[in-house]
Amino acid sequence: MKKNLWLLVALFSVTAQAATLTVADKVKLLAVDGKEVKSQGWSEVDSVELTDGKHQVVVRFDGDVKRGSKTTIYTTRPYLFDIDLAGKNAEIVLPRLTTESQAKAFFERGATWQLALENGVVKPLVGVELQGEGFAAYSDIEAVIAAYNRDNGIVIEQGNAVDLQQVSVNVDNKTGKVEITGDALIQLKMWYTKATKEDKKAFKIWMAEKDFN
Structure with a gap:
């Protein structure tokens, strides 16, 4: 009886299996489906499981880059994407950006984000750069997303x-x-x-x- 129950649980797990979405180095996962992704202690969350169907994912570039001989932090506005993994693990990726000038040029001319699937396929991600207002415009990312969705x-x-x-x-x-x-x-x-x-x-x-x- 226990064996049969275990088999049923295993079968259900396969049918309800979610795919994992990961973000690359220097990409920060901000929110999924309108809910903020909060850090676990000192560690930031860099992956999330998504069920089949279209999900709304918000990320931004946030990492160390070189400014001459010094290192600085370069942070972009949040970018919102509609992503459907269709049961395949995937990662949101960007080209390697090592200097501040590279990062500025890349994002100012229109960043090309990509989704790298586990089967080796890489697809472009068409997203929206969210626009906040005032000081600390993105401190409440859920409110920014809610306003975008409402509009x-x-x-x-x-x-x-x-x-x-x-x-x-x-x-x-x-x-x-x-x-x-x-x-x-x-x-x-x-x-x-x-x-x-x-x-x-x-x-x-x-x-x-x-x-x-």
Whole structure:
């Protein structure tokens, strides 16, 4: 009986197996699916397990580079990527950047991030450079990501990033006419992500006052 139970557990583990996403040296993992990745003691987290499906991953370059004969720290803004490992372990990589001038030139002209899969395939990563405001703009990375997702109609559902605008809004390129498609639930989610805090509060009060039974 115990043997059969062990076999069932092993079978379930295979079917539910997650792939591991790792970041290369000098790449800092900031957040996954809207949640900050926090250091474990003195050690920073450099890998995370992701289930099948599209995940939202935020990283930045943060490492030692040479400035003449001295060493300095070069840090970029956060970059947000949608990544689907499809069951394969992978690593987010960058070219070898050893000097400050190299790093500045690379990121100022548009950084080319890459995803190196365990089977040897290397794919370009198309991402978004997040824009914060004011001093310590990225100290609350979850708030920065939440603002980006709200502005772009993106929600995190069951650990996966879902772009509600792509699902439910179609634009006729010739006429410019916008057509909202998809079921009512998808439309409600999209508009809710675009609402202000005051709008959401008013909506919840309205829902509480109505009897939909």
